[in-house]
Amino acid sequence: MSILSKSRICPETGLFFDDQAEKLIKWNAVTGVVFLLVGGAFGVLMALTRWTEVHILPADWFYLLLTAHGLDALIVWIIFFEMAVLYLASSTLLKVRLAAPKWAWLGYWLMLIGAVITNVMVLEGDSSVMFTSYPPMKAHPLFYLGIIIFAVGALIGTFCFFGTLVLAKEQKTYEGSLPLVTFGALTAAIIAVFTIASGAIILVPTLLWSLGYIAHIDPLMYKTIWWAMGHSSQQINVSAHVSIWYLIAAIIFGAKPLSEKVSRMAFLFYIFFLQLASAHHLLVEPGLSSEWKIFNTSYAMYLAVLGSMIHGLTVPGSIEAAQRKKGFNKGLFEWLRRAPWGNPVFSGMFMSLVMFGFLGGITGVIMGTEQINIIMHNTLYVPGHFHATVVAGTTLTFMAISYFLVPVLFRRELWLPGLAKWQPYIYGLGVAGISVFMMAAGTLGVSRRHWDNNFADATLGFDYPAAAHMFLALNGLSGLLAGLGGASFCIIMVGTILWGKKKGDVAATEPAPAPEPAVHQAGSAGSIAVPGTFVLALIFLGSFILYYYVNWKYLSEVWLLS
């Protein structure tokens, strides 16, 4: 290779860090956390506004912050962090320098500039179109331009990931197949390419429309293509956080996947089918056929769901196998009881896994069913569902891995370790609360994206049942708890970077420990019985089936056929 780059081996973990990749991982992750802080704070204000008795924001501010919250939390925070994950999974795990670091920096700056432009436009108040920006609602042209610039930056970063894979292959830094975590990141990167391309197809014309060059954007056409981006971007998150589950299982337990092949197939299902499920956002649109809806949401999606269930089984299964090897063999669950529950890397990841499956996964399949979808479409059930996937699932996982990464990257000890121990529980409980209570209110018909729970100025009065207001109050309280947990996370991270105790440079004298082989190589754990995981899986399936039929029962009651 012509370009020699600096790199180091982390003295504690044995991980390889290319100088440029390391800097990029740091900057992308930290920038993401800043936007999480902003977006999360807005979320708390909105939860308090939807609490009928508190109702703190005026209407225009509610919709303004709703727009900013969706953009900053869902898009900016997560995608910045995902760039860090891509660089980690390629350069660090494959022990190769990052391809085209200058481009990666260009990508970073474009993302930052785009995010700032869009935020300024939203905060100025004339772009409260929510992050979905459905026409005929029109935002300031710079609102769309900012998102496009952000997306171009993310695309450049994604190609640097692909480039690094090529480089690693050329330099033969790994043997055989890609390690599983990198393969999962590859899945995320592939979905990202489709996501960003769809975004460009729809947002460029919308930008021209807002500038007056195009007279008309068809709302249904917009929605269809927009959701190819909007939904697929959620699948980038799923692929990324599932990869991190495997990574954390490997780091903490030295766990290997139960069967590498099966896990790889599950990712392959994602690549093939996951993105089709975008259609679940259009289940009540007239104009699209049931064939299209059912093929895309259910027929193929269930294969993607199968992929998720495989991961949900093999991640705890691999942990159980690793723990049993260490001798935690008593009964069904000693392996789980004796897991390091005081370590936020593990507790955050495991809670994320459970909540993603039970709260997010089950409800997602319910809503993805054409017939049942009608009972909760556009109610608060929808945000309830996706706070379980994207906050309890993705965000909590990203927080968990940060507790591992930030001390390693910045060579500092965790600041406030006592708080760090509790943070995943505070945040996890808060997020479980907002998602369950929003879903509960949604089941009673409370609409999403709606400022006025009492319909005060409606010509025809309407009241939600009293229980709905109670759930909204509980949602507000949970929002406060989640806000507390989120703020603690940001404080711990910033504190670690600025004031954490510096770790001594042991590198020169002591040899670095061998890196965890499960992280760098493909390979399975071999055959070990995992009865505990099996029981958990049965409980999951039982809940799934029960809840599915409960919803058909609801449907029959809505139609007064019972």
Place this chain on the structure above:
Amino acid sequence: MTSQDNNAQDGEHEHIPFFQRMLDNPFLLLFIGVVMPTVFYILWGVMEIATIPIATY
């Protein structure tokens, strides 16, 4: 039983199964991952929308 099928270090090419070759080729996967949703979701969906008759007032 652990299968030891990747110990062909003696220089000659072992037979790599089709599926594994597919899984080991990121750009083929990228191609499939983009084509699938483009055909089934976008093209099919857009065709349906485009063939909705225009209302006559």
